[in-house]
Amino acid sequence: MNILIVHAHPEPLSFTNSLKNTAIDVLQKLGHEVEVSDLYAMGFNPVASAADFTERGNPDYLNYALEQRHASKHHVLADDIQTEIEKVQKADLLILNFPMYWMSMPALLKGWIDRVFVSGIFYGGKRFYNHGGMAGKKAMLCFTLGGRDHMFGETAIHGAMENILIPIQRGTLAYVGYEVLPPFIAYHVPYISQEAREQMLVDYRQHLHNIEHLQPIEFATLEQFDDKLYPLAKG
Amino acid sequence: MNILIVHAHPEPLSFTNSLKNTAIDVLQKLGHEVEVSDLYAMGFNPVASAADFTERGNPDYLNYALEQRHASKHHVLADDIQTEIEKVQKADLLILNFPMYWMSMPALLKGWIDRVFVSGIFYGGKRFYNHGGMAGKKAMLCFTLGGRDHMFGETAIHGAMENILIPIQRGTLAYVGYEVLPPFIAYHVPYISQEAREQMLVDYRQHLHNIEHLQPIEFATLEQFDDKLYPLAKG
Numbered sequence: 001m002n003i004l005i006v007h008a009h010p011e012p013l014s015f016t017n018s019l020k021n022t023a024i025d026v027l028q029k030l031g032h033e034v035e036v037s038d039l040y041a042m043g044f045n046p047v048a049s050a051a052d053f054t055e056r057g058n059p060d061y062l063n064y065a066l067e068q069r070h071a072s073k074h075h076v077l078a079d080d081i082q083t084e085i086e087k088v089q090k091a092d093l094l095i096l097n098f099p100m101y102w103m104s105m106p107a108l109l110k111g112w113i114d115r116v117f118v119s120g121i122f123y124g125g126k127r128f129y130n131h132g133g134m135a136g137k138k139a140m141l142c143f144t145l146g147g148r149d150h151m152f153g154e155t156a157i158h159g160a161m162e163n164i165l166i167p168i169q170r171g172t173l174a175y176v177g178y179e180v181l182p183p184f185i186a187y188h189v190p191y192i193s194q195e196a197r198e199q200m201l202v203d204y205r206q207h208l209h210n211i212e213h214l215q216p217i218e219f220a221t222l223e224q225f226d227d228k229l230y231p232l233a234k235g
Numbered sequence: 236m237n238i239l240i241v242h243a244h245p246e247p248l249s250f251t252n253s254l255k256n257t258a259i260d261v262l263q264k265l266g267h268e269v270e271v272s273d274l275y276a277m278g279f280n281p282v283a284s285a286a287d288f289t290e291r292g293n294p295d296y297l298n299y300a301l302e303q304r305h306a307s308k309h310h311v312l313a314d315d316i317q318t319e320i321e322k323v324q325k326a327d328l329l330i331l332n333f334p335m336y337w338m339s340m341p342a343l344l345k346g347w348i349d350r351v352f353v354s355g356i357f358y359g360g361k362r363f364y365n366h367g368g369m370a371g372k373k374a375m376l377c378f379t380l381g382g383r384d385h386m387f388g389e390t391a392i393h394g395a396m397e398n399i400l401i402p403i404q405r406g407t408l409a410y411v412g413y414e415v416l417p418p419f420i421a422y423h424v425p426y427i428s429q430e431a432r433e434q435m436l437v438d439y440r441q442h443l444h445n446i447e448h449l450q451p452i453e454f455a456t457l458e459q460f461d462d463k464l465y466p467l468a469k470g
Contacts, residue, residue, distance in 0.1 A: 010284045011297040046281055046342040049245045062246040063425055064334075065381065099299075103406030104339060107281040107346030114336050129392070146300065148464075155466050157364070157455055163398050164406060171338030171399060190298055220392055229383075231390050 001032045004091035008039040008098045008109040015189050015197055016144045020097045022201050023142065026208040035087055039108045045080065046111020052078045065119040072120035084116040093138045093211070094178065096168075100145040103164045113172060122176040130221045132177025138216070139178035141168065142204070144186040161185065162217075170219050179216035236267045239326035243274040243333045243344040250424050250432055251379045255332045257436050258377065261443040270322055274343045280315065281346020287313045300354040307355035319351040328373045328446070329413065331403075335380040338399045348407060357411040365456045367412025373451070374413035376403065377439070379421040396420065397452075405454050414451035 005023055009016040020036065027034050037044070050062050054077070057070030071077045077085070088094060098109050105113075117123075122133040152161040162169075169180045184207045186200050207214075226232055240258055244251040255271065262269050272279070285297050289312070292305030306312045312320070323329060333344050340348075352358075357368040387396040397404075400418065408415045419442045421435050442449075461467055 010299060013296055040282075040284070046346065047275075048336070048341060048343075049275070061248055064245060066425070101283070101349050102345070102352070102410075103402035104345065106283060107342045107349050108283075110337070110339065110345045111281065111342030114342050117337070151464050157457075157460050157464050157466075159401060159405065159455075163401050166394060166398050167338035167402060170394065175337075190301070220394075222392075225392050229386050229392050231392075 001092040002090050003027055003032050003034045003093045003095065004037065004087050005034065005095045005097055006037045006039065006109065006112060008106050008112070010040055012041075014099070014144075015186065015200075016097065016099050018197075018201060019142055019144070019184075019186065019204055022204050023095060023097070023208055026205050030209070032093075035091070037084060037087060037112070039112055044108060044112060046108045046114070048111065048114045052081060052115060054078065068118035069120035069124060072118050077118065081115050081118070084112065085118065085121060088116065088134075089121075091137065093140065094134075094173075095140050095142055097142045098144075100143050103158070105168065117172070117176055126222070128175050128177070128222075129219065130177065130223075132175060135177035137178055138181055139173040140181040140211075140214075141165070141183035142186075143183065144189045146190055147187060149185075149187045169217060174217075174219040180219070181211065181214045181216055236327040237325050238262050238267050238269045238328045238330065239272065239322050240269065240330045240332055241272045241274065241344065241347060243341050243347070245275055247276075249334070249379075250421065250435075251332065251334050253432075253436060254377055254379070254419075254421065254439055257439050258330060258332070258443060261440050265444070267328075270326070272319060272322060272347070274347055279343060279347060281343045281349070283346065283349045287316060287350060289313065303353035304355035304359060307353050312353065316350050316353070319347065320353065320356060323351065323369075324356075326372065328375065329369075329408075330375050330377055332377045333379075335378050338393070340403065352407070352411055361457070363410050363412070363457075364454065365412065365458075367410060370412035372413055373416055374408040375416040375446075375449075376400070376418035377421075378418065379424045381425055382422060384420075384422045404452060409452075409454040415454070416446065416449045416451055 005020055007020045024034050024036065048064055053067050053071045055074065057067055096109065098105050104110065127133055147158065150156060151158050154160050165183065173180045184204050189197065224232055240255055242255045259269050259271065283299055288302050288306045290309065292302055331344065333340050339345065362368055382393065385391060386393050389395050404415045419439050424432065459467055
């Protein structure tokens with residue numbers, strides 16, 4: 001497989017960075033091609049703006065998604081966006097590797113999604129969910145957080161992790177067509193022993209060794225809905 | 236009340252901007268003080284980094300949350316962060332006003348949260364949820380999106396909007412202590428008639444007129460959990 005890891009952590013010595021390096025090592029040894037976008041190291045710009053288009057469909061009013069559609073069709077996307085799109089298109093597996101900030105991605109990684117997942121290539125018209133532009137490809141989250149695992153769950157203080165991840169796993173990755181593999185989650189990282197962290201790297205190696213056998217998470221498919229996206233009656 | 240509106244949209248002529256202007260107008264006429272952080276106009280930097288601290292607790296290794304705690308205690312936060320914190324502290328009501336990007340906030344607004352909601356002031360130790368640093372204050376979302384309202388719901392293609400909003404409403408705003416008021420949601424904005432959009436502004440005026448009577452959304456309270464944050468047995 002061709003694999004793209006998109007990594008966003010402000011500290012190069014972080015455990016999140018070690019997870020990224022572990023993935024590179026394991027996946028290369030398994031014979032895969034691995035590419036990395038290290039967003040902090042690249043100084044990637046996360047702010048969607050008019051400057052993302054070298055020529056405009058409508059120069060007087062910025063509808064960002066419509067300009068994405070125009071720009072992807074006419075090849076007038078900013079170079080940094082075009083470069084990232086080509087990496088994503090080449091990759092059979094996309095791994096987003098990050099520290100959880102506010103039950104979501106750091107803004108730098110969120111902005112990579114905002115700017116790179118352009119309308120017209122990743123989705124558009126009826127091309128979304130299982131018909132999205134990335135259909136046939138896989139994606140996976142690998143993230144660290146301070147909370148303990150018992151703080152997440154239906155009756156736990158923060159609620160179920162699968163619900164917290166809905167905007168990313170369902171609303172973003174599945175929306176553009178990816179089969180979303182179960183995430184690798186490293187809990188309570190700043191507060192545990194070095195031994196416990198090393199065990200997490202061992203666990204992540206195991207997760208990655210098994211990656212071609214992981215069952216994707218199930219989400220809705222377009223076939224369950226009518227032309228106007230009302231649910232079809234069951235049975 | 237003192238009210239802070241944090242607005243993030245790349246197009247000054249956008250309907251999202253009209254919602255922001257409507258809020259300023261209505262709330263000022265009701266006698267409130269309104270301040271606005273227009274993040275695109277300010278050129279706000281959304282990327283959390285070591286540059287956010289003019290002096291470091293640990294110069295060799297960046298744990299962002301621990302440096303926030305150190306910096307808020309020793310008054311060594313970057314000026315742009317300190318300015319925003321003071322606006323938030325002054326405000327009895329915080330309104331986040333944005334176009335929904337990928338079932339979440341634009342990266343620019345997410346980065347405002349990442350950098351401004353600092354550990355030590357907004358939360359820390361056992362100061363979170365109903366004991367968070369902003370306890371006693373209210374917050375509310377106002378956002379626009381392309382999707383139609385029937386695409387959101389338990390059996391709908393995108394799932395329930397209340398679940399999509401968990402990371403923001405529960406994991407961020409409620410986490411730091413805010414009472415979270417019901418959001419104002421403007422669906423399908425780019426595809427509806429000018430008349431329909433004008434009706435939305437009328438509806439938003441009504442929502443804002445009623446704001447002191449809106450019932451906050453219910454979330455878990457710390458009193459439902461033990462010292463280690465395991466749920467207490469019911470009954």
